[in-house]
Amino acid sequence: YIWAALAAAGVSMHALTSRWLNRRDALFAACLFVANPYHILIVYWRSAFAELLAAWLVPLMLLLLLQAAEKTGREQWRMVAPLSLLLAAAWLTNAPAAVMIHYSFALVVVILAWRQRSAKFLLLGGVCVVAAAALCAFYLIPADYEQKWVQISEAISQGLRPQDNFLFIHTTDADHDAFNRLVSWIAVAEIFVTLAALAAAKSWRESRKNLWYVLVVWAAVASALMLAPSRVLWATLPKVEFMQLPWRWLLCLSTTFSLAVTIGLRQWWARALICVAMLLVIVAGWARVQTPWWDQVDDLREMQH
Numbered sequence: 001y002i003w004a005a006l007a008a009a010g011v012s013m014h015a016l017t018s019r020w021l022n023r024r025d026a027l028f029a030a031c032l033f034v035a036n037p038y039h040i041l042i043v044y045w046r047s048a049f050a051e052l053l054a055a056w057l058v059p060l061m062l063l064l065l066l067q068a069a070e071k072t073g074r075e076q077w078r079m080v081a082p083l084s085l086l087l088a089a090a091w092l093t094n095a096p097a098a099v100m101i102h103y104s105f106a107l108v109v110v111i112l113a114w115r116q117r118s119a120k121f122l123l124l125g126g127v128c129v130v131a132a133a134a135l136c137a138f139y140l141i142p143a144d145y146e147q148k149w150v151q152i153s154e155a156i157s158q159g160l161r162p163q164d165n166f167l168f169i170h171t172t173d174a175d176h177d178a179f180n181r182l183v184s185w186i187a188v189a190e191i192f193v194t195l196a197a198l199a200a201a202k203s204w205r206e207s208r209k210n211l212w213y214v215l216v217v218w219a220a221v222a223s224a225l226m227l228a229p230s231r232v233l234w235a236t237l238p239k240v241e242f243m244q245l246p247w248r249w250l251l252c253l254s255t256t257f258s259l260a261v262t263i264g265l266r267q268w269w270a271r272a273l274i275c276v277a278m279l280l281v282i283v284a285g286w287a288r289v290q291t292p293w294w295d296q297v298d299d300l301r302e303m304q305h
Helices: 002-017 023-034 037-046 049-054 057-070 073-077 080-093 095-116 119-135 137-149 152-156 174-200 202-207 209-224 228-236 246-264 268-288 297-304
Strands: none
Touching: 002 023, 002 037, 002 049, 002 057, 002 246, 023 246, 023 268, 037 049, 037 174, 037 246, 037 268, 049 080, 049 095, 049 246, 057 080, 057 095, 057 119, 057 209, 057 246, 073 119, 080 095, 080 119, 080 137, 095 119, 095 209, 095 246, 119 137, 174 209, 174 246, 174 268, 202 209, 209 246, 246 268
8 A cells, every 4th residue: 555655656746747857857756755754754653644645646736737727728628627536536535635735726726827817727726626526525525414423623632733733832742742843853854955946946937937936835835834823824724724733734845845856956966965864854853753653562551441
């Protein structure tokens, strides 16, 4: 399952990058996306495999939207079908990831509509969301109706609330805080590298303006939503609180991270240096912050009872 999910993520990223990059660069971007720090965290610390499976949808979403932006008339509207299928697949794969993908979808649609000065592109995006909801109505309608049968508030109880999971937040749970420090350092490393690499991608500011603007704004928004000052957005935006963990935005940031490193750092020694640095962040977190399996014997006994 893990290898299948990672393979799908690599294929999706390769399909995205091969439109502009040569074969070696596209392969590097795919490999970097597969083995980015957040995916390693999911596999070895979180075991959130449904979320890992949803990762392949993120580059594919960006690819389809960029293709739609390049088309006009009927050709553009023909992109509604694949985009709707992708959004429906997100709901059927992992609900928190689906919320994040839909907000990312809306953000990218707005950016591309602004770049093209096209209200029609906004309409296309709205049609895709509605069509996707219709396609998976057999899941969404019961899921919404049956919320009154359970204590849905437990999904965002203490420890799972957004305010308990911003970067470098402190709570009364030592294990929770240790894991939060680990994911926080990974997030800081990815944010710093992403923004620095995008700043270095000077040639893309002119040659690939749509992609460059999308990556910059998307990375900035995803980074900001992991920080405590964004608390008001988590409290007001519809359903976003059910993502629970603000650092889940690393799933989307990892896409911009992989693309930014590939297009911003053309020298192979620089790419190798980044890969080694990110690996050292993982190893340091493993050794000094939180090991992959932190349950003790007493915890296992409690689970048995």
